[in-house]
Amino acid sequence: MRGYQFMNHNVRRFMSLWDCPKPVIAKIAGWAVGGATDLAMCANLPFMADDAHIGYASTDRIGE
16 A cells, blocks of 8 residues: 555656646756656656667566
8 A cells, every 4th residue: 555655746746747738848867777767758748869768667677
């Protein structure tokens, strides 16, 4: 339950950008991994540099 509450709080904070009455611009240069990806995707206008990387860390090794 504690983990759920923590994640729910994070999602609500990220979505506050989505609900913002003013346009939100995200500039992605370098790496945006995990929560940074969620944050960038909640912006109205995400702009990425040509050499930027965005996504989530690999979960291939979970359970090993």
